[in-house]
Amino acid sequence: MLIAADQIWIDGGLQAGHAIETDGEVVTACRPLGGDTPDAYVPLLMSGCTDLQVNGGGGTLLNTDPTVAGIETIAAAHRKLGTARILPTLITDAPEVMEAAADAIIAAKGRPGIMGIHLEGPHIAPEKRGTHDTRFIRLLDDRTLAVLRRLRQADVPVLLTLAPERANPVLLREAAAMGVVLSAGHSMATAAEARTALDNGVTMFTHLYNAMPQMNSREPGMIAAAILSDAWCGLITDGIHVSPEMLQVTLNARPRPDRCFIVSDSMPTIGGPDHFNLYGMDIHVRDGALVNSEGSLAGAHIDMITSIRRLVRMTGIAPDRAIAMATDIPCAAMGFAPLRIAPGMPLTDLVALDDGLRLIDIPGTEP
Structure with missing residues (x-):
């Protein structure tokens, strides 16, 4: 699944124009969206x-x-x-x-x-x-x-x-x-x-x-x-x-x-x-x-x-x-290494927020 966001927390800052790929359990890629059509969209993705x-x-x-x-x-x-x-x-x-x-x-x-x-x-x-x-x-x-x-x-x-x-x-x-x-x-x-x-x-x-x-x-x-x-x-x-x-x-x-x-x-x-x-x-x-x-x-x-x-x-x-x-x-x-949205990150360590910074479900993970 390809999930796009207005902003994604990448390397300690919010960046636009990016998306993540996921197999439903972990992040498999975090990359520029480019011209691809996402399967789902959220306003903001960040590490937990x-x-x-x-x-x-x-x-x-x-x-x-x-x-x-x-x-x-x-x-x-x-x-x-x-x-x-x-x-x-x-x-x-x-x-x-x-x-x-x-x-x-x-x-x-x-x-x-x-x-x-x-x-x-x-x-x-x-x-x-x-x-x-x-x-x-x-x-x-x-x-x-x-x-x-x-x-x-x-x-x-x-x-x-x-x-x-x-x-x-x-x-x-x-x-x-x-x-x-x-x-x-x-x-x-x-x-x-x-x-x-x-x-x-x-x-x-x-x-x-x-x-x-x-x-x-x-x-x-x-x-x-x-x-x-x-x-x-x-x-x-x-x-x-x-x-x-x-x-x-x-x-x-x-x-x-x-x-x-x-x-x-x-x-x-x-x-x-x-x-x-x-x-x-x-x-x-x-x-x-x-x-x-x-x-x-x-x-x-x-x-x-x-x-x-x-x-x-x-x-x-x-x-x-x-x-x-x-x-x-x-x-x-x-002295902990920061959590980073990168391949291998469990989706349980990923957070999606709406435009009001309220917690929402990550598409594909709803109960």
Whole structure:
């Protein structure tokens, strides 16, 4: 089948006048359409998204189901919504839960879409815990380093979010030397402390603006240090966690505009029911937001394709920039090779969008 598109994501940009050939399971060619008559047409074809912060999906939360089956359920839920690759994310929990999640990720290595693991906590600032449970917050320690070492010895990519001001710099450098990607988040760090963290191996900031002190004229804090650095910065673009104006400020102010990427911070409600349980508390979707009984945001109720669409609508940036923020840039942040539309690519890694950047079926693959 020959499928033409107004625009196709090729080599990191949208190009017109191209088409793909497919045998119904994989892409067999991506080439200029020329004078050929296509069998089908879609407005836009792109590689599936890569999401570095996926707490859950399909009714499953990694914290409560740290198993291979649980991870596969989460990945499958997001794949149906246009996300081809994920880092299943474990938020602050007991040490034995972290160890179980590490075991499951090692066992799931190589399965479709499962790229590694994101440990978001437990080494965070209690003042900026958000929905994380205070009982499990602790300083970076040898027990976590042992988990990180085991994951890296199994060649599993690891992203670790922590409050850098609460971590021993020696341990930070030790984790970085293993190849763990360190991200500052859920932190009270000052601008100076954030810059010191960058010198000690931190290369990323987790869901910028959220769970960190807000910048002002006399206390620029971690946010300003992040924006002015060349580090990678994740952003939740649901319009709830960060206002459209602040998204615009961030995208316009960064010295490296290619260092911001989208994360969903999604929970089990994506592809699942409208509520779930975390730390014994019920979390519900309310007006598009996930809120716990304390009134704190508890992750996000959004997928990556919807995040792309909202980012374009809220900020006016070009669709190709938003697509890059959900595909190539998060891959680069973790050192992954980007997904490319090329011969051999499974159609399950391909995404079709309409003129409004809404997900549609790829012709020939409808159920």
